[in-house]
Amino acid sequence: MSLALKALKKSPWIFHVNTGACNNCDIEILDCLTPRFDVERFGVVLVGSVRHADVLLISGPVTQNILPRLKRLYEAAPRPIKVVAFGACGCRCGIFRDGYNVVGPMDKFIPVDAYIPGCPPKPETIISGIVKVLNQL
């Protein structure tokens, strides 16, 4: 394993994308940064720009309006990049499956490396999912 890859495992920077989620998953992501879970212990940082990202954490079913933006975001991210589908909606569209503006789960459009199910997933589940993604490297 190369040094850069080893370092990547120690500092995964996460960019959070909301493709039409109800905001519940997003609140749970913020929970991970609070004193109780403190993912910064493992070097995880939420970054503001997709150019800095190592992991794309995508929550929500993909809506018609967000679809071109989602594809552009995936293309804009520097490689190597890992994509995590987050929440019941991210994995299989959840309760929004029959919505008039929902075009499908995100793995129809971009390659997904891991799924974190739950509505919303518990912070423990999120941390376990991120660890599994990093072990794929």
Added chain:
Amino acid sequence: MQAVMYIVRYLVFPGFVFSAVVGLLTTWVDRKVSARVQLRVGPPWFQPFADTIKLFGKEVIVPSNARWTGFLLMPIIGLAAATLASTILWSVNLAPERTFIGDTLVTLYVMTIPALAMIIGGSASGNPLGALGSAREMKLLFAYELPLTIAFLTTIVKVGSFSFGKILMYQQYNGVMLGSVSGVLAFIVAIFCAQAKLGFLPFDIPEAETEIAGGTHIEYSGAPLAIVRLNTAIMYLVVPLFIITVFWGGVNFTGWRILTSVLKYVAIVVIMVLIKNTNPRVKIAQAVRFFWGPMFAISAIAMILAIIGY
């Protein structure tokens, strides 16, 4: 032979390698203290090094509408300037006879180059948020340079010389600048200006992560981002060291004074981290009003006090 010595000093000790390592360790102190203030555990000590190595291994993206010369060159120019400032300050502190007339002015000028480089780099990125960050950085630069220069001139007025060697010598014989009223006032102004110079809260307006998504840094990825972060890390070393040299008697590495030197440095860093963690981000207009209003007034009072001998 002399030239080789200068190059070694610039690249290894006390220049690039040394400054980068100590600067990155300082960013770890920053993150750890921030975490402890928020009752978190915080990252391990090698975190900044892991971040830097990782970024060097990532893909470098130059946006299609960016001007790649400015976009890629500016971080390197900023890094070179920050390293130069660090080299001058450390050389003078380790051996005061290595000073030259006007080195204070050189350092003051060189310390603004990283900010200028980020202004050009941000506006060359072709991103509207990057341009917004550049505009804010420029306004902030205009705002904090005035009080910082005046605060620094109070020391010059007292010492009567433009060289670091004389400033250090004066403080050795007549007591540190912090022992006088004007020195304390100028020190307070300098701490707030350092906060803006390093882009910390409450003055992280150009880089506002949650608002303009990184501002001037927004389009940087991979190795250029690593260089930008190294740049910030070295400035993190330079600015406290500048303040210590000008107001607090400098650092010294002979005998037990190693301990007091490190303590001075850590004390200033912790003060800045505590200010950073207890304040919200201000708007750019508020920042300019703060620096041109109260800070300018305090530094002007300090200047007058220094002239009449307090």
